Amino acid sequence: MHTERPVDTDNDALAAVVNPASLTGVFKEGIWSNNAGFVQLLGLCPMLAVTTTLAYGIGLGFATTLVLVLSNGLVSVTRNITASYLRIPTYVLLIASLVTLIDILLHAYLFELHRVLGLFIPLIVTNCAIIARAEAFASRQPVAQALVDGLAHGLGFTLVLMILGFFRELMGAGTLFAGMDSLFGPIASTWTVSVHSGFLLLILPPGAFLALGMLLAARNALSARKPRRSEASVSASPTTN
Amino acid sequence: MKFIQSSAPHIRKPRSVRAIMFEVCLALIPAALIHVYFLGPGLVLNVCVAVSVALACEYLMLRLRGQSIAPFIGDGSAVLAALLIAFALPPLTPWWVTATAAAFAMIVAKHLYGGLGFNTFNPAMAGYAVVLVSFPAELALWTAPVGAQIDPGSLSLLQSIQVTLTGSLPEAYTWDQITQATPLDSVQIGLSQGAMLSELFYDQGLTTYGAQPWIAINLAILAGGVWLLGRKLISWHIPAGVLFGVAISALAGRILDSDAYSPLFFHIFSGSVIMGAFFIASDPVSAATSRRGKLIYALGIGILIYSIRAWGSYPDGVAFAVLFMNMLVPLIDHFTIPRAYGHAR
Structure with missing residues (x-):
């Protein structure tokens, strides 16, 4: 455990808060106990629309993670010079710039993936998980904590996208690893495994909701099975919103 | 008691x-x-x-x-x-x-x-x-x-x-x-390919009531449904509402363009309108509660069945019509609470 020291901040609105959180606690919270995807249910639009295959889930997940880490870092660095009444527009500006940057980078280096994810890359800007982390965490914590928090929440979101993408692709289309070449280049074009002819419903929007519902049920069943551990990790988290 | x-x-x-x-x-x-x-x-x-x-x-x-x-x-x-x-x-x-x-x-x-x-x-x-x-x-x-x-x-x-x-x-x-192809299916495909309704019916050997096997099956379902009514297991509101909904839409279609919209009895005796009216829509759990509500619910199903058949991509629409109106049941129930005796409307 890290030694607790007060945060030096002259930002009145935020000064009331918080000792820096322990890095492992922050990480666990982002991946599991306060996961943006299946605990907070943030970012439902990309989560349900993109996860028709595992590859798209991974792609959008990592793009979101990148934005989240950078935006958390920038928000944390600038937290002492941001006027509190201007903080939301500032976050929006920072996040929008980052998303534009990543959109352009993907367009340049992962063109196939960019073509498929298309609209959902610019839409990362509206993913409430990102601004929620900026407001609830990064604006009140040192840079290291903010970066870890961004990484953990990003990976947690990616995890949900991957699980949804995996099951929806496997059961809905009856394939696995389709379209991986848009992520890993032409070597991956032979990775596609075709299992059966598919159960179309799961590819369609109602199937996305069904799959998410099942995932939430499974997650709740898991945490109900070990109540002591999940309670401990919740009480270790200093930030709640 | x-x-x-x-x-x-x-x-x-x-x-x-x-x-x-x-x-x-x-x-x-x-x-x-x-x-x-x-x-x-x-x-x-x-x-x-x-x-x-x-x-x-x-x-x-x-x-x-x-x-x-x-x-x-x-x-x-x-x-x-x-x-x-x-x-x-x-x-x-x-x-x-x-x-x-x-x-x-x-x-x-x-x-x-x-x-x-x-x-x-x-x-x-x-x-x-x-x-x-x-x-x-x-x-x-x-x-x-x-x-x-x-x-x-x-x-x-x-x-x-x-x-x-x-x-x-x-x-x-x-x-x-x-x-x-079932009669509904072949007529829908034919119409989408630009054929005239009268030619289609002639080519397929259909009467204005549809094809004989389907009429027979539907008549048997109707008999079962009427027996349910007689035993007071279902109220008349829902079957009547569904049939009326299909009937008025079909008649409107006939008046509009009798070469593009199939006859009324073809709609009733082909596919699963009768099954839907007597056995499916009448499920008391997922249907509306009050009598007025039941009529609105059933009328909606009837009109939707016809709409899906006439303008949708599926030849029959009973399942989707019922599911859609199931979704509206809370709303229908909200607006059709019967007036309690002695209370103002």
Whole structure:
């Protein structure tokens, strides 16, 4: 455990808060106990629309993670010079710039993936998980904590996208690893495994909701099975919103 | 004794869920016999698969939910839902399609919503809609009825079982040989290709009531439905509303353009309007509650069935119409609360 020291901040609105959180606690919270995807249910639009295959889930997940880490870092660095009444527009500006940057980078280096994810890359800007982390965490914590928090929440979101993408692709289309070449280049074009002819419903929007519902049920069943551990990790988290 | 706030007689014999479900199943028997006569033993196989899967899923879900098993599994609601699914699917449907429909109906549409009495959606139609969306190719294969223009190389019972289990035909047969588009399907396809309605009916040998086997099956279902009405198991509001909804839309279509919209009785006696009106929409759990509400609910179903048939991409629309109106039931109920005696409107 890290030694607790007060945060030096002259930002009145935020000064009331918080000792820096322990890095492992922050990480666990982002991946599991306060996961943006299946605990907070943030970012439902990309989560349900993109996860028709595992590859798209991974792609959008990592793009979101990148934005989240950078935006958390920038928000944390600038937290002492941001006027509190201007903080939301500032976050929006920072996040929008980052998303534009990543959109352009993907367009340049992962063109196939960019073509498929298309609209959902610019839409990362509206993913409430990102601004929620900026407001609830990064604006009140040192840079290291903010970066870890961004990484953990990003990976947690990616995890949900991957699980949804995996099951929806496997059961809905009856394939696995389709379209991986848009992520890993032409070597991956032979990775596609075709299992059966598919159960179309799961590819369609109602199937996305069904799959998410099942995932939430499974997650709740898991945490109900070990109540002591999940309670401990919740009480270790200093930030709640 | 139970007192009900309406005019006399006030004393009614309480019916158990089990007795009601049993009588509704009984009312389907004549239709089943005619179905088997015209379309082969496929229906019986569908029933076997659907009933056993539905009961297994019901048992599983009751166990998981910690409910008492014997009274709920014995109430017959799972069997009735399975029968409705079996009727909705074509004969010779591969077993995994039927099983998926029955499992979805029981697990998701019924028990995840809280079990019998709490399900928002009609379980049988939810299960059917899932497989209709997921397995469009399998669900388009209706066996050609006896007496059809093309000669169906009729399958024996053993061969039918084989097809149901494997999903593929014995070597001497092809699907083109033993299946035929239903009247609704062929008319919809013909119209979409720009044919005139009168030519289509002539070419297909259809009367204004449709094709003979389907009329016979629908008449048998109608007989069962009328028996249910006579036994006061269902109220007249829902069947009347559905039939009226289909009828006024069909008449409006005829007046608008009699070369593009099929005749009224063709709509009623082809496909599953009668089944929907008497056996599916009348499910008391997922239908509206008050009499006025029931009429609105049923009218909506009728108009939607016609709209899906006339302008949709599916040849029949009973399942989607029922599910859609199921969704509106809370709204309908909210606006049709009956006036309590002595209170202002």
